[in-house]
Amino acid sequence: MKLELSALGIGYGRKTIGDNISLSLAGGEVLALLGPNGAGKTTLFKTILGLLPIRAGEVILDGKPLAEWSRRERALRIAYVPQAHETSFPFTVRDVVLMGRTAYIRPFATPGRRDREITETVMESVGIVKLADAVYTEISGGERQLTLIARALAQQARIVVMDEPASSLDYGNQMRLLAQIRQLARAGLSVVLSTHNPDHAFLAADRVALLKDGGLHAVGAPDTVLTPEAMKTIYGIDVVIGTVAGGGAPVCSPRLDRMPYRGET
Numbered sequence: 001m002k003l004e005l006s007a008l009g010i011g012y013g014r015k016t017i018g019d020n021i022s023l024s025l026a027g028g029e030v031l032a033l034l035g036p037n038g039a040g041k042t043t044l045f046k047t048i049l050g051l052l053p054i055r056a057g058e059v060i061l062d063g064k065p066l067a068e069w070s071r072r073e074r075a076l077r078i079a080y081v082p083q084a085h086e087t088s089f090p091f092t093v094r095d096v097v098l099m100g101r102t103a104y105i106r107p108f109a110t111p112g113r114r115d116r117e118i119t120e121t122v123m124e125s126v127g128i129v130k131l132a133d134a135v136y137t138e139i140s141g142g143e144r145q146l147t148l149i150a151r152a153l154a155q156q157a158r159i160v161v162m163d164e165p166a167s168s169l170d171y172g173n174q175m176r177l178l179a180q181i182r183q184l185a186r187a188g189l190s191v192v193l194s195t196h197n198p199d200h201a202f203l204a205a206d207r208v209a210l211l212k213d214g215g216l217h218a219v220g221a222p223d224t225v226l227t228p229e230a231m232k233t234i235y236g237i238d239v240v241i242g243t244v245a246g247g248g249a250p251v252c253s254p255r256l257d258r259m260p261y262r263g264e265t
Ligand SMILES: Nc1ncnc2c1ncn2[C@@H]1O[C@H](COP(=O)(O)OP(=O)(O)OP(=O)(O)O)[C@@H](O)[C@H]1O
Pocket: 012, 015, 017, 035, 036, 037, 038, 039, 040, 041, 042, 043, 044
């Protein structure tokens, strides 16, 4: 399963948000998308998913333009983890996860045993079994995020698009999610995730794409793209990037001597 964006233009109505975005995603690859607030990450994801119209260029899914796949065919191939703050009806967590099986259930049919088994398995794998009967609108932001991740996994698509999947998770769940993303990639799935944390890209991504001012600023391996120069250009922050002794992963750390509060008493 391969996803290709070719000179893609994204936006809303007459408003252009991004242009000339060309990217490809291979099977088994994890791509992290970074960029400032409002850069267009969610807009790009929604365009890839067919939720927003393509303004220019093409999205090619497995050799065929996105528009030529039916909604159901797309759902069998691409799963989406939206940002968790988007509201929803008061379903139980189990029902929300089961919704990931929709594309597999015939119209007017009820979920079968296999759908229910897969639902239980993915709830187990993201650690939300104890929440299964809780009402989705009455759980925490992080628990909602885990529920949406489980729903996407239940969909068993070959491509998973995740919009800031770690943003509300505690430190343990962030690391477990990143490990799970690597596990999905090892199983041949492709994952695109947006993140505001460069360390997450170092931990889990094969490639990084930096989105800025409506276009791709850089695409490549995390250690070639996430440089102090790029962080300064994208976020306006001076950082150092290095590996922590004692087995730590590469980290991006702000330079204390350049922090705005430097000099305060
Ligand atoms: N429904 C909409 N109609 C018109 N413009 C929109 C709409 N939703 C978002 N925008 C605009 O599109 C731009 C990109 O928004 P988007 O949500 O894609 O950014 P993002 O990179 O995901 O940001 P963040 O990191 O803050 O989540 C923003 O300037 C925003 O104001």
